[in-house]
Structures are given as C-alpha cells and as structure tokens.
Amino acid sequence: MSEHIFIGVAWPxxxxxxxxxxxxxxxxxxxxxARYHRLKGNKVLMVxxxxxxxxxxxxxxxxxxxxxxxxxxxxxxxxxDCWKKLGISFDLFTTTGTPNHTQxxxxxxxxxxNKGYIYKDKMLQAYCPKCQRVLPDRYLExxxxxxxxxKARGDECDACGKPLNSWxxxxxxxxxxxxxxxxxxSEHFFLRLPSFQDKLTAWIKEQTHWxxxxxxxxxxxxxxxxxxxxxTRDLDWxxxxxxxxxxxxxxxxxxxxxIGYLSASKEWAKLQGDDTAWQAFxxxxxxxxxxxxxxxxxxxxxxxxxxxxxxxxxxxxxxxPANEFLTIEGKKLSTSRGWAIWLHxxxxxxxxxxxxxxxxxxxxxxxDSDFSWHEFLRRNNNELLxxxxxxxxxxxxxxxxxxxxxxxxxxxxxxxxxxxLHGAEVTLDGVDKLLYHCQFKEAVKKSMSLAQEANRxxxxxxxxxxxxxxxxxxxxxxxTVLSVLAALKxxxxxFLPFSSERLHSFLGFDGSVKEAGWKVQFxxxxxxxxxxxPLFVKLDEDVVDKESSRLDSxxxxxxxxx
RNA sequence: GGCAGCGUAGCUCAGGGGUAGAGCAGAGGACUCAUAAGCCUUUGGUCGGUGGUUCAAAUCCACCCGCUGCCA
Numbered sequence: 001m002s003e004h005i006f007i008g009v010a011w012p013x014x015x016x017x018x019x020x021x022x023x024x025x026x027x028x029x030x031x032x033x034a035r036y037h038r039l040k041g042n043k044v045l046m047v048x049x050x051x052x053x054x055x056x057x058x059x060x061x062x063x064x065x066x067x068x069x070x071x072x073x074x075x076x077x078x079x080x081d082c083w084k085k086l087g088i089s090f091d092l093f094t095t096t097g098t099p100n101h102t103q104x105x106x107x108x109x110x111x112x113x114n115k116g117y118i119y120k121d122k123m124l125q126a127y128c129p130k131c132q133r134v135l136p137d138r139y140l141e142x143x144x145x146x147x148x149x150x151k152a153r154g155d156e157c158d159a160c161g162k163p164l165n166s167w168x169x170x171x172x173x174x175x176x177x178x179x180x181x182x183x184x185x186s187e188h189f190f191l192r193l194p195s196f197q198d199k200l201t202a203w204i205k206e207q208t209h210w211x212x213x214x215x216x217x218x219x220x221x222x223x224x225x226x227x228x229x230x231x232t233r234d235l236d237w238x239x240x241x242x243x244x245x246x247x248x249x250x251x252x253x254x255x256x257x258x259i260g261y262l263s264a265s266k267e268w269a270k271l272q273g274d275d276t277a278w279q280a281f282x283x284x285x286x287x288x289x290x291x292x293x294x295x296x297x298x299x300x301x302x303x304x305x306x307x308x309x310x311x312x313x314x315x316x317x318x319x320x321p322a323n324e325f326l327t328i329e330g331k332k333l334s335t336s337r338g339w340a341i342w343l344h345x346x347x348x349x350x351x352x353x354x355x356x357x358x359x360x361x362x363x364x365x366x367x368d369s370d371f372s373w374h375e376f377l378r379r380n381n382n383e384l385l386x387x388x389x390x391x392x393x394x395x396x397x398x399x400x401x402x403x404x405x406x407x408x409x410x411x412x413x414x415x416x417x418x419x420x421l422h423g424a425e426v427t428l429d430g431v432d433k434l435l436y437h438c439q440f441k442e443a444v445k446k447s448m449s450l451a452q453e454a455n456r457x458x459x460x461x462x463x464x465x466x467x468x469x470x471x472x473x474x475x476x477x478x479x480t481v482l483s484v485l486a487a488l489k490x491x492x493x494x495f496l497p498f499s500s501e502r503l504h505s506f507l508g509f510d511g512s513v514k515e516a517g518w519k520v521q522f523x524x525x526x527x528x529x530x531x532x533x534p535l536f537v538k539l540d541e542d543v544v545d546k547e548s549s550r551l552d553s554x555x556x557x558x559x560x561x562x
Numbered sequence: 563g564g565c566a567g568c569g570u571a572g573c574u575c576a577g578g579g580g581u582a583g584a585g586c587a588g589a590g591g592a593c594u595c596a597u598a599a600g601c602c603u604u605u606g607g608u609c610g611g612u613g614g615u616u617c618a619a620a621u622c623c624a625c626c627c628g629c630u631g632c633c634a
Contacts, residue, residue: 146563193634216566217632224565229634254634294567298634324567325630332630361585362575367568368630375574378586386599394596402595442576445584455600464595534597 004286005037006315007046008261010296011096014050014075015057018082019340020371021293021326021333024359029323029440030291031088032360035494036435039518045281047264049094050076053238054253055136059176068237072097078344085347086356087497092268096239096253096260100270104263105256106242108311109189109231113243117192117310118231125234126154126166126181128174134234135174135181142169186234189241191255193226196306200226203305203316209437210301213294213366214322218301226302231255258304261290262314287318289438294322321438324364329372329551338554341371353496354380354536360495361444373547380539388451388488389499389535395458395481396506396532402467407482407508408475409525417480420457424450424487424520431491432518440495447491454484479525482507487520489513499535506532 009030012018018027034046052072061068076095083090094101112118126135140154145168153175154166166172173180201222207215231252232241238250262282269277280286290300300320308314327333333340346355358379362369399408413421427450434443458481467474486507493500493513504513508527 213567220565220632221634224633227634294631298632303634327630366576370574372574375586378574381597382586382599385597390596390599392596394600396596398595445576448585452600456602458595459593459601462593462595465593467595536597538597538599 003037003042004280005034005042005044006261006265006281006286006288007034007044008288008290009046009048009090010290010292011048011051011257011260012075012079013054013056014052014072014079014095015054015060016075016335017078017345018343019333019335020328020343020346020355020359021340023086023343023355024326024363024369024371025293025323026291027083027086027088028356028359029321029363029438030289032440032494033289033291033435033438034089035497035514036432036518038514039490039493040432041517043280045091045265045268045278046089047092047094047261047268048090049092049096049260049264050079051253051257051260052076052095052097053250053256055133055139055233055235055237058235058237059139069097082343082347086343086352089497092264092271094260094264094267096257098263098267100267101256101260101263102239104266105239105251105259108259108262108307109251109255110242112191112307112310113189115310117195118189119192120187121190122185122187123230124167124183125186126172127184127234128177128179128181130177130179131174134186136233137166139175140166140169140172140181141175141178142166142172145170187245188230188232188249189243189246190228191231191303191307192228193303193306194228196302196309197222197226199309200302200306203309204301207319210319211321211365211438213324214297214301214320217294217297217322221298221302226306229254229303254299254303255307258299258307261304282314284315286315288315290317290320292320292322294324297322319438321365324366324368326359326364327368327370329548330370339551341551350539351498351537353499354384354539356495357384357444360440363441365439365441373544373551377539377541377544380536383448384496385534385536385538387448387455388492391451391455391458391481392485392488392503392506393532393534395478395485396529398463399478399482400529400532403475403478405529405531407523407525407527407529408479410476410479411472413476413480416457416460417476420453420480421483421520423453424484428487428491428518428520435494443491444495447488447495450484450491451488454481454488457481457484479523482523483520486523490516490518490521502533502535506530 007030010026012022030046034044037044050072057068057071061071080093083093126140128135137154141151143150144152152169204218204222232249233252235250236248239256241249241251265278265281269275292300300317305316308316328339328341331339358376361379427446430446431443434446461477463474463477485503489500489503490513500513506529507523508529
C-alpha cells in the first residue's frame, strides 16, 4: 500500500553559503529518506526553501552596500545549484519571500489570534539612534556584570558563559556602531506557548519512537516550563503583520520560517495544477518527518507542533530525526573563523557521491561526528572504490569481455549461489527496515557488507579459472554477481544516486533506478550490457595535504580579515 | 551557571547488566578477473577517572575530569 510521506527540511538562512555540517545534519539524511520512499513506491513531498528574513541579512546588505533582496537572491541561487550538483531531490525549494508564504503566514497568524493563542502586549526594546534600528540582544554589547569581560553580548557572556539580560550589562552599546542604545516601549504580539504545555506533554509521551537526543532535549524544555514568546519585531524586512498599527513591524523569523513547510506544500500543489494536492501530505494517514540539526529541536518538537495544535486539522510531526553536529578535523565548525568546508567549493572540485557516502557512513546520528580529509580519502579509496566500485568493475568487465557483452545464461544454480542471491534479498530487506527508521549509518554499513559478501563469493568461485574448464560454471558465477550488482544499485541508490544510475545503465537497463522499485531486479539472460567504466575515481593521497592546508589558509585569512 | 549529549582498539565509529565489536590502518599468507583492487589469517582495548549497587557493570547510580550543544 502506498503511503504519503511529507519531508520538511530545515530552511537554510540565505546569509551565507552551505557547509558540510548543514549537509550531514539535515539535507543528506532527508534526501536519502526521500529517495528510499520513492523507490518503495510511496508518495513523497520533500520541501524547503531559503529563509530570507531577519536582521542579519539586512545588516549584511548594508555592509555590502546592496539590498537584502540581492543578498538573498545570490545565496538562494547558490543553494539551488548545490542541490542539483549534490543530488538533493527537493520537490520544491522555494523561499520565505513569496506572496504565497505571506498569505499562508497571515492565515495562521489570524487563526491563532482569533482563538486567543496570540495576544498583544508591550515590551521594552533597545534602539540605536545612530543606526536607527531596533537592536536584538545579540547586537548589544557591554561589560559582563559577573566577570568583567568588556565584550559580552546582550544574551550571553562569551567569556564566562553566563546568560544575561541586556539591561544587566554595564557600558551598554550598539554592537555595530558602539552608540549607547535607548530603551523604548513597543507593542508586539506574543504566542501563548504555556497554554499548550499539557497537550504537548501528553503528545510527546506518545513519541517513543523518537531518537533519545531529541526526546531528551524536548523534555528539558517541557520540564523548565514553556514561556510566552514574542512573534513580531520592529523591522521593515520580513513578513508583514496583518493588523492595523503594525505597518512598521514584521513577523519574527522563527514564527514564519516553520510555517514555510505548509506554505511550500501549498505552493507545490499549485505548481502541480491541483490546489488541494498538498492535503494528502498533511492529513489523515500521511506521516511527516522533519530533518533538522540539533540546534533546531525546540522549534520542531514544541513550537511548530503547538502552532499546528492551535490551528487544527493538520498532522503533527511523526518524527523529528534531528542530527547532532559535524566537526571538521576534530575542531568545531565555525563560519566566523573560517573553519568550514563549503559545499559549493567541494562540488567544484570533487564528485557528489563520495561526499554523500563519507557523510552518510559517519552521520552524526547519535552524537557529534568528525569529518576529516584523511577519513574522506579512506572512505573513497578503501571502501567505496575498493569494495563496491571495484566489485562492479571486475564483474562487468569480465562479463563484457568473456560473454559477448551480454548477461550470461546461468544454467543450474548451486546452493552457494542461491544463498548469495538470498542474501541480497535479505540485505534489501534489512536496509529497508533501517531506512524506514532513519538509521542511515547502519543502512550504509549493511549495504556495503553485501558488496563484501559478493567479493568473497567471487574469490571462491573464481570464474576466471572455471571459464577455461567449464563455461557454464563460470556463467553461473558471473550471472549471480551481476544480480547482486542489481541489488546493490538499488540499496545504494538513496545514498549514491549518481553511481547507481550509471551501474543501472552498465547492467543494460534503460531508464532510471527509480522506476525499478525497491527489489532485486534480476537480469534477463541475454540482456545487452553497456561498456563498463569505473564507478569511482581513485583520489591521490596528496588530496589530504592540499585540502588541509587550504582549510588552514582559509581559516587564517578569515581571522586576519576580522 | 543550569540542562542535555558524548568520552569504547592507532583512526572513524557500533554496542549498552552476563566471557569486549565493525571498518580502516599494522603484520603474515594464498590468488590474479579487476582502478596494485579483492580474499583468508592475525596483532591490538583493565570501554575518560574515582567510588557505589549487584552473584555479575563498558552497560545502572553518585561525584569528578574533558569535549559539544542548548538556555527559547
């Protein structure tokens, strides 16, 4: 039976390029999951988009003497290019800047307002008279009252780690121009999160299938007690507030960005020519999955569900398989210090599949994990290429040369060969279950072990020997391994779509792996093979040194600049 | 500071009350179809530290140390 699977992926902030942490954390697992479900014959809707609002973008635009719209457009285009090159198969990747998004946001805002989940109140805000801008906490700087650090931010002291309220700081000033701010009273809307506390608690209790880290974080927030949160800001860049008197205010990004999941679904439906097509993914038995980094858990397990509960009639998340963080060469990623590997930069120089493999095989599912160029090289050369790529290449070239370029007729299958074919089906089944439960790392491992088993079989059978004595025996072994390759291109498809498609074609199939479905696609004897080529490129050892020094120099330059 | 997660073989990571696991790296071997890839065998860890609960702890508890994140 075909299922409806909604996949929401964290909205990247259109303020800078994407790095490997973003990919390992959200985009790659989401794409693996989407491809898997499509192959299973399920209906998948995977959406996301550029988050284009918020103060950092306006400030960046001012610094670069351009407009927020131009900053956003630049990165939005870069994101789209990256998705294409890396094979992240969104059904729609839009932005929060569409009229549709504004309309959907207004609809939810007014709905929650009418039901009393949103109320109006006054709050004090810091305002910089020189920048003529309301200053969010992190744009305030001053001296920490606890440790005396002179560059503490309005929300937290970087030196002693204490959380702060901006008015506690001594010598308070604007982070951008050092002018002392003045505090003004301003009217804003607030979301009554506490009124969802009980319902959320009851709902979270049922989510026993969620990851431990996600549940742990969620319970922590519930335990502390939810608090009301402002959902509007004094800004001019953002989604407008549909209330008179609020013409110069905008909806706070955190509130409208999560609504993007719904507005993107509606936009997708319109593009399909069926305005109601989104409903099948948001109602009834449809299950929704949200792929995010651990920093985003609060918004996806509590805030967004609360908004949905208040709104009514739409499915709450079925799962939020948040990943932990990726470190680079053992050090934490830092965009401001230039300690990052940028996706667009990687894709200019290397193939997508090896990266997908390296990140999936070591995905930060249960804890932070590390990416190093040495490890990347090893994964590519010793696992991907040596175990899987070489298996494909040795069998395909052997069949191509010795059996007239066609799939040989197997003849009678012995027990060993049958058990390997059975093993292929067991693997398919096992990977199926693992992917169903979002256990990506295990799924890669299990897939690779099938390739290992096939290598072992091939060595035992030695068709290169038997072909000199008994052609049928050799044909049987070759046929068996070709069938295992057919299974491998299927199990690996979610992880390695590009090489799977190539293998699919070398095996003589037409069309895409997608159409073949999640099953061992046995080869018709006599099917014409295509001239095989190596699936993966061996990387030279000096890649490690080159990339490491590149990383160091980028990082140093960045520090000199700032 | 509070809270959460993590700390397991040289490296990257699984496991999670009952004789320590995988892959890679290292060592030895047989083979040669293949991108000098593959296969077999093998070295290697008192599971961050100290206490405690238990017949039994890497696994539970307490405290400590280190790393990471969150504090809306």
